[in-house]
Amino acid sequence: MNRITAALxxxxxxxxxxxxxxxxxxxxxxxKTVVVIAFIALVVSCNRYQIxxxxxxxxxxxxxxxxxxxxxxxxxxxxxxxxxxxxxxxxFNPIFDRESMLQIGSVTISGGWISFFSIQLRSVLTIGSxxxxxxxxxxxxxxxxxxxxxxxxxxxxQLLFLQRYIFVLAEESARASLARELRSCGxxxxxxxxxxxxxxxxxxxxxxxxxxxxxxxLARGFTGELHDRRARVFKTADLRFVIGWVTLFLIFRLHNxxxxxxxxxxxxxx
Amino acid sequence: xxxxxxxxxxAVGGAMWAASAAAIAxxxxxxxxxxxxxIVPLMGVLGAFIFAVQMINxxxxxxxxxxxxxxxxxxxxxxxxxxxxxxxxxxxxxxALFFADGGLLALGCxxxxxxxxxxxxxxxxxxxKISSDSTSRTRIxxxxxxxxxVGLQMGAFSVVLETVSSGISALxxxxxxxxxxxxxAVVGVVEGVVTASVIxxxxxxxxxxxxxxLLPDCTQAVINQTGExxxxxxLSTYSLRGVVLTFLVxxxxxxxxxxxxxxxxxxxxxxxxxxxxxxGDVKGKQGTVHNVLADFQGTLAFLPDYxxxxxxxxxxxxxxxxxxxxxxKIGTSVSGVVGGLLTLALAALAGFLxxxxxxxx
Numbered sequence: 001m002n003r004i005t006a007a008l009x010x011x012x013x014x015x016x017x018x019x020x021x022x023x024x025x026x027x028x029x030x031x032k033t034v035v036v037i038a039f040i041a042l043v044v045s046c047n048r049y050q051i052x053x054x055x056x057x058x059x060x061x062x063x064x065x066x067x068x069x070x071x072x073x074x075x076x077x078x079x080x081x082x083x084x085x086x087x088x089x090x091x092f093n094p095i096f097d098r099e100s101m102l103q104i105g106s107v108t109i110s111g112g113w114i115s116f117f118s119i120q121l122r123s124v125l126t127i128g129s130x131x132x133x134x135x136x137x138x139x140x141x142x143x144x145x146x147x148x149x150x151x152x153x154x155x156x157x158q159l160l161f162l163q164r165y166i167f168v169l170a171e172e173s174a175r176a177s178l179a180r181e182l183r184s185c186g187x188x189x190x191x192x193x194x195x196x197x198x199x200x201x202x203x204x205x206x207x208x209x210x211x212x213x214x215x216x217x218l219a220r221g222f223t224g225e226l227h228d229r230r231a232r233v234f235k236t237a238d239l240r241f242v243i244g245w246v247t248l249f250l251i252f253r254l255h256n257x258x259x260x261x262x263x264x265x266x267x268x269x270x
Numbered sequence: 271x272x273x274x275x276x277x278x279x280x281a282v283g284g285a286m287w288a289a290s291a292a293a294i295a296x297x298x299x300x301x302x303x304x305x306x307x308x309i310v311p312l313m314g315v316l317g318a319f320i321f322a323v324q325m326i327n328x329x330x331x332x333x334x335x336x337x338x339x340x341x342x343x344x345x346x347x348x349x350x351x352x353x354x355x356x357x358x359x360x361x362x363x364x365x366a367l368f369f370a371d372g373g374l375l376a377l378g379c380x381x382x383x384x385x386x387x388x389x390x391x392x393x394x395x396x397x398x399k400i401s402s403d404s405t406s407r408t409r410i411x412x413x414x415x416x417x418x419x420v421g422l423q424m425g426a427f428s429v430v431l432e433t434v435s436s437g438i439s440a441l442x443x444x445x446x447x448x449x450x451x452x453x454x455a456v457v458g459v460v461e462g463v464v465t466a467s468v469i470x471x472x473x474x475x476x477x478x479x480x481x482x483x484l485l486p487d488c489t490q491a492v493i494n495q496t497g498e499x500x501x502x503x504x505l506s507t508y509s510l511r512g513v514v515l516t517f518l519v520x521x522x523x524x525x526x527x528x529x530x531x532x533x534x535x536x537x538x539x540x541x542x543x544x545x546x547x548x549x550g551d552v553k554g555k556q557g558t559v560h561n562v563l564a565d566f567q568g569t570l571a572f573l574p575d576y577x578x579x580x581x582x583x584x585x586x587x588x589x590x591x592x593x594x595x596x597x598x599k600i601g602t603s604v605s606g607v608v609g610g611l612l613t614l615a616l617a618a619l620a621g622f623l624x625x626x627x628x629x630x631x
Contacts, residue, residue, distance in 0.1 A: 007325060011368055040375045045280045048438045055613045062621035082370050086274060090439070097440035112440055119438060122276035127370040134367045142367065151291070152298030154310055159360040161314020162321070166364070169315070169322040177326045195328035196467025199339070203319065203348075203468065204476055210315040214308050262608040 008170050010078075014131070015163075017070055018138030024068035029141035030148050031238040035060075035245045036133045040126045042253045048115040052258040054122065059252075060245065061128040068136045075135070079127050083120070090119040139163045144232075153225050160226050168209075173202055271422075271454070272365070272380050273429055275373025279436040286432065287378030293386065294359055300352040309353055316345060317357045321364070328464065340457075342388030343418045344465045347397065347480070351389040358385035379432050383425040392421030403480075405473040407466075414469065415462030422458035426450040 018025070024032075043057050065072050097112030134142065140163075143156040176198055184190045214222075251257075275283070301309060320341035327338050341361070346354040359381045365371035372380040400413035430450050434443045441449075473480055 014368055037374065040275055040373065041280045041283070044275055044278065044283065044375060044438075052613075056617070058614060059617040059620060062617050066621040078370070086276065090276075092445075093440040095440075096442065096445070115438070115440060119276045123274055126275035126373050126375070130367060130370055130374050133374075139364070139367065152295055152302075154298040154301050155294050155356050155360065158310050158314035158317065158356060159363060161311050162317035162357075162360050162364060165315045165318035166321050169318045170325060173322040173326055190327070190329045192328055192464055192467055195326070195464060197471050199323050199326065199464075199468045200471030200475065202323065203472060204479075206315055206319045207312070207476075207479055210312045211308070213315065214311045217311065258613040261612050265608050265612065 005171075005174050008167060008174070011166070013074070014078075014135055015138060017135040018141070020069060020136070022068045022136075024064055024136045027136075027241050028232055028234050028238040029137045029145040030234060031242045032133055032137050033142060033145040033149070034242055036129050038246050039129050039249055042249045043122055043125050045253065046118075046122075048118055049111060051114060051118050051121060052262075053252070053256040054118065054125065056252040056257050057125050057249070060249070061125065061132055064132050064136070068132075070132065070135050075128060075131050078131055079124055082127060083123070086120060086123040090116045093119065141232075157226055165209075165213075169202075169206060172205070176202060271384065271425060271429060272362075272372030273376040273383070273432060275375045277433055277436060277438050278376050278379060279438065280375065282432050282436045283375040283378060285378075286382050287375070290359065290378040290381040290385075294356060294381075297352040297355045301356060304352075309349070313349060313353050313357045314360070316348060317361045317364075320345065320357075320361055339464050339468075340384070340422075340461050342384055343392055343397065343414065343421060343461065344468060346389045346393035347414075347465070347469055351393055354393070355385050355389040358389065379429075383428045383432075387424040387428070388418075388421040391424060392417040396420055405470075405477060405480075407470045410470050410473065411463065411466035414466035415459055418462035418465060419455060419458030422454045422461065423451060426454035 039057070039060055043054065046053055064070075065075060093116045094110060094112035097110060097115060099111045100108045137145075140160065143159055147153065147156050180190065180194060180198060184194075301313075320339070324338045324341065342354070342358050345357050348354070349357060362372065362377060362380050362384060366374055366377050366380070397413045397417035400416060401409050404410070427447070427450070430443065430446045433439050434441070434446060439446070469480070
């Protein structure tokens with residue numbers, strides 16, 4: 001399958017997951033957005049040599065994934081596909097930070113390796129939570145939440161336009177790109193010259209499309225803002241969701257629970 | 271060039287979020303003022319277009335490798351700075367949410383690095399000045415290459431500043447700078463050539479599209495009450511000042527608030543430094559980084575709190591001083607490993623128990 005088509009299918013699947021129905025899906029988008037932002041902020045606020053204190057945070061993605069019925073394998077796959085990039089980002093830590101920091105038996109581990117793993121762990125947690133937010137909420141509702149948080153309508157409206165047209169335009173460019181690939185045997189003709197006119201053509205069509213879309217929307221009474229048909233009210237359950245999770249995150253952040261459990265266990269069973 | 275959440279500190283992320291949010295608000299106001307209601311759908315569709323086009327690769331001459339378009343400068347040329355900034359911001363938001371390309375907390379940094387420089391520096395101050403709205407291919411190419419390269423250099427430099435001041439990565443300021451700038455000089459030239467080839471095509475096929483993109487500036491060039499006429503270029507410097515000021519004020523405000531919170535933190539900086547074995551080395555190395563930083567932005571002065579080395583045992587000690595003194599380093603690490611495994615097992619168990627069951631019929 002074409003690379004672009006594959007990326008599109010993936011995108012569609014993530015968007016479709018948001019149409020599910022579960023206790024998590026029913027939580028107000030604002031509540032979910034706030035909790036995810038608090039989660040990410042508290043995870044990244046841990047210092048760079050911290051691994052054990054980050055582990056309890058895994059409760060949030062695990063519990064929410066299982067409660068909402070998101071396919072865990074799909075989410076994990078998406079995270080794993082991104083890990084090579086993050087490995088590169090953290091690769092320099094073990095090289096530059098060689099000061100030994102931890103000793104298990106005869107093996108000495110340098111600070112660089114600890115921060116390397118800490119970065120990987122942070123990445124998995126923060127990326128996972130972002131996927132969970134979009135997978136249980138959908139972009140439409142996240143935009144509503146952003147609107148509640150004070151982002152201007154111009155911004156959120158065009159964000160929604162963008163999301164709606166990604167599929168149309170990407171399918172069109174997938175076809176154009178495939179046609180170019182088939183005509184350029186051995187990659188000749190894939191250079192910048194043909195790219196310029198290919199993309200230019202797509203751009204002209206895009207402009208035409210934007211005009212037609214706008215005219216059609218005006219004809220249907222568009223006043224500059226998009227609306228969601230589902231009216232949502234912020235209920236007590238949503239408030240409980242926010243307070244519960246944020247309190248839990250604060251406890252995780254202020255107390256190194258694994259260290260406490262660990263020292264309790266090692267003290268009890270020496 | 272997207273920064274991930276895992277590499278930035280909340281203070282840097284928060285400050286850049288505030289700055290970018292302020293710029294989004296300012297640009298939205300500007301876009302609303304243009305009173306051309308066609309522009310909002312056009313922005314959205316062009317944002318989607320950038321997405322689609324990023325999926326089409328081209329071969330980079332003489333290298334055999336392939337690259338794709340970034341699109342920041344192209345959007346600025348097609349839409350003008352304000353609308354382009356908003357569109358870039360929304361492209362980055364979708365990338366962060368759906369592709370985890372750059373994180374949610376890092377979104378503010380990414381919007382600033384990839385949106386502000388092309389839209390407010392590279393396009394108005396470099397591209398427009400050099401190309402002077404001509405349709406000559408050479409002129410467009412020269413303007414686009416220089417503008418894209420400068421924009422990306424600034425963006426890359428900003429990435430270095432944000433990462434180093436977050437203190438998660440162990441790369442020193444100089445090393446990271448040497449890694450980032452040359453790569454992005456090459457990327458910038460390629461981006462410029464590609465942008466120019468697309469713009470030149472449009473300039474010949476449908477020149478009115480490029481004319482229209484200049485309209486928001488031109489329509490603003492109205493005569494004010496005293497009868498004074500502002501030209502587009504005069505106005506663009508006026509508005510640029512507004513944007514830069516918004517960014518500065520927001521960064522100062524958050525910087526101030528964040529530093530106030532940072533100073534309330536009980537984990538004393540000196541104390542943790544004394545605990546680090548090679549305190550002298552660390553101090554020297556980090557010191558120079560922060561001297562450089564301090565020269566660039568006085569507001570970042572609170573950041574040493576976040577970037578000095580801390581020992582894991584020191585961190586544990588900050589919350590449980592009794593424990594840290596009794597438990598030896600090895601003991602701490604074993605406890606950490608045992609406790610960590612138990613925590614993960616508990617989390618997995620919770621997930622298993624709370625698993626959503628299919629509704630009974």
